Amino acid sequence: MKRIDMVYQKLKELDKGAGVSASDIADSLGLSRANVSSDLNKLCDEGKAVKTGTKPVFFRPVQEILHKNEETSLDKFVEKNPSLFSAVEQAKAAILYPPGGMHILILGETGVGKSMFAGLIHKYAIEINRMEKNSPFVVFNCADYANNPQLLISQLFGTKKGAYTGADSDKIGLIEKADGGILFLDEVHRLPPEGQEMFFAFIDNGIFRRLGETDLERKSNVLIIAATTENPESILLKTFMRRIPMIIRLPNLRERSIEERFNLICQFMREESNKLGRQIMVSVNSMRAFLSYSCPNNIGQLKTDIQLVCAKAYADFVSNKKEDIKINSIDLPQYIREGLYMETEHRQLWNKFLNINKRYFIFDKSEKSILLEEGSGEENIYEMIDMKMHELKDRGLSGEELDKEMEKDIKDYFEKYFYKVNNTIDISDIENVVGIEIVRVVEEIIKFSEKRLNRVLSKEVYCGMAVHIYNAVERIRRNRKIMNPQLNKIRTEYSEEFNVALDCLKIIEQVLDVSMPIDEAGFLAMFFAYDGKEVKEQKSKDVKVIVIAHGKATATSMVETANSLLGTKYAIGINAPLDEKPQQVLSKLKTYLKNAGIKSDILFLVDMGSLTTFGEEIEKEFGIKTKTIPLVSTLHVIEATRKAMIGHSLEEVYEETLNVNTFLEEGASSKTVSEMEEKLAIVAICTTGEGSAVAVKNILEQHLNYDNNIFEIIPINLVGTESIHTRLRNIEKEKKILCIVSSFKIDTSIPQYGLHEVLSLEAIKPIQRLIDIENTYIKMGDTLENQLKNINSKYVLQDIKKFINAIENELNIKVNTNALIGIALHVACMIDRLKGGGSVDEFMDRGKYISENYELYNIVKRACEILTKKYDIDISDDEICYIMTFFNYKIILN
Structure with a gap:
C-alpha cells in the first residue's frame, strides 16, 4: 500500500467528526509529520479530504457517498458545459465544506443561468446526502421589493404582529421557511444596507429576529446563495462580502464554446418537444442561426427565443399550414436569421453542417437529437421528397425552378441508392431485412419485368426495389401520402419502363392487399431506367479531386502535401489569387478540364465564396457530375484523394470526406498555432557568409x-565559433531547435547534419523524420485533449517523448511514426487510467514473457521511472509487459 493510501485510511479511522491533525496521523503511523502533511x-487537492482552521489545521475525509459509476447532476451538467468546470468545482467545495457548507455569491450577466445553477447546487447537496431529500430551496428576488426596504426585510426575516402599520399578525419569513435547505437571494445588490447588516448576525451564528421582535432569538440552519449582475465590491457592504467567501462567476454566452451553445439549444428544443408532446423538426440553417445570432441577454434570451419560434411552428401545425412541427430559417425573426451571415466567425462549426438543404434535426424528449439526412437513415426517398418540397416552397421556389431542383435531387438519390443498398445488403439476407412477403413480391416483379423489357435485371434492382417497396408499404399503412413531383417527366422520358411499372403496381396490390398510388409507378420506373449501362459505366469512372482556394499558393500547397504523403500526383490544385476575379479562376478551371480531357466525375474541395458554385457551372457546360465540399483543409484533400485513388464512387468519396469534419470538430482544428507552446526551428549555420546559410535554407x-x-x-x-552557443541559446528562448546543419561539429546534444549531407540530400530523410515525429506529437496532443480526464495531454506527451527516446537510445533503434502513434496513445491512456485509480489487466504468462525478454524488460522498466516519478504512479510488471510488446516487433523500425 502506498504511503498516501495509508494516510487516507488512518484519516478515516481517526476522524470522529471534529477533524484530525497531521501530527496525530504521523504519530499513529510512525511517519514524519512533513510527509503526512504533504x-x-x-488528498485535499484530489477532493478526498477537506481541511479547516489555521493553527492547528484539522483534516476530515470526504465521505464516498456516491457509487463510482453514479454521476451527480453537477457532473452531468459540466460534461456538456465544460467552460463551467471551475464554477462546478467551487460549488462542490462550498457544499462539502464542514460542518454545514459555505455561503456562496454567484456573479454573472443577466440570463447566464444563475438561478438554474443555484438549483443544481441544491440538487447536488441532496444527492450527496449533505441535505435531506425534502430540504427546501427558497427563491427570493430582492428587486421585487427594492422600493420598500421595510417590506423586503419583513419578507426575509418575518414580522411580529404590530411591528408596523398593517402588520396585524405574526408572519414567518423566508429564512425560517428555508431551514435545513438553501435560500437563494437573486439580485442581492437590491438588498438595502440595513438588510445586509441584519444578515451579519444570522450568517455568523444562525440567529435572527423577526421584524419588531426584541426579546426572542430564533435559529435557522440555512445555506445562503446570493446572486448579482453588478460588481459586488461597489454595491455590497465589505462586511457582508467578508461573510460570503465563496464567489463563483458564471461566463456569459459569448464566452462559452459553440459546442456548449449547441447543447443548450438541443436541451431547450427537447424541453419544448416534451411540452407539446410531439417531435420538433429544425432545419440545419435554423440551427446555424440560433448558434450564431447576437444574444445579449444570454441563455435566458436564447431559451425565450426558442420557445417563441416553437410556438409559431406549433400554430402552423395545428392550423394545417404544415404537416409537422417544423422550423425553417424563413420562420425565424430577422434578428435571429442574421446569425446565418456570420459564417466567417464560425468556420469550423459549418464543417459540421454541410449539404444543409437535405438535413433536419429531430428533437423529442429523449436525451439524443437526430440529424436526419436524405433517406432518413433508411434510404427512404419519400422523406427526402417531403422535406425537400417543403423547404423549397418555404424558400419561395415554384414552377419550373422547383421542378428542376427536384429532378436533380431525385436523380442523385437513385444513383446513390443503387450503390449504397447494393453494398450493404446481400440477396442472401434480404429476407431478414424486409420480410418474406416483400421478397415474394419483388421476385414476381423481377420475373414479370424481365420478360416485358426483354433484358435481365441486375442485383442492384433486386436489392434496391425490395427495400424501396418495404418503405412504400410501411408509409401507406401509416396513412402517409406518396408523392412523386417528377411523375409526368418520368412517364414521357421512360415510357416503356413506366408502363411496366404500372403493371407492377397491380402485382403489389394483389399480393400485399394494399392500394398503391400511380406516383409509385414513377419510382419503380426509375429502378428499371437506372439499371444497365448508364449506372455500370458511372460506377467504373474515376473520380478527380480538384482543390480550389483563395491565395497565391493555398490550393497547390495543400495538394502538394496530400500527394506527397500518399506518394502520388492524383489531386489537382488551382489557386485563386485575391486579385483575380472569380470568372478568371472559373475560366482557368475550364481551360484545364478541356486541355486535360477530363470527363470523369469531379469532387471539388473549395474554401468559400463564389468558388462553391463552380461545380454547377462545370455540370452545365461539360455534362460532368460534380460534388462540392466547402471549407477545405489538408485533411479533406488527403482523405478525398485516398478514397478516389482506390476506386470509390463520387458519392462514396464525398460522404467519406465529409466524415473528416467529425474529427475536426473534436477540438484538433480549433487550436490555433498561437496557442501552441513553442515553434520548432532548424538552424543552418555557415561561417563563409550569410549567403551560404540562405542557400542551405x-x-x-x-x-x-x-x-x-x-x-x-x-x-x-558566424564570424567565429566563439559566439555559437550564445546564438543557439538566444534562439532556444523562443523556439525549440529540432536539428542543426553546420559545416563543423558543435558540442551540443541537438541532432546535427553536415553541409555535405544536405547538399547531397542524404540528410533530407532523417530531418523529415524529425519533422514528422514532432507533427505526430502535436496532432496527438490535440486528439487526446478531450480523451484524457486526469492529466494534461500536451504536457504528458512531452514526457512520453522522453520515455520513448530513452528506450530508442538503449535499443539503438528508431521507431517509425505509425508505431510511435500506437506507443504514445497507449502510454498516455495508461498514465491517465492509473492517475484515476483504474485497474490493470493481467498480462498472460507475464513471468515467462519477462524471462524471455529480460534485457528489454530492464530497459523499459528503467525508462518507466521517468513517468512514475513525474506522475506519482505505480507502473506494474503487467503494464511494462504491454509496453514491451510495442518494441518487440520489427515493424517499429524505419
Missing part, C-alpha cells in the same frame, strides 16, 4: 514537407 494536502525548403506555422528554418552566419 499527503493530506494532496533554400535547399531544405525545396525538399522538406513542413508547416510554416510550426516549423522555421533559420540561417545564421
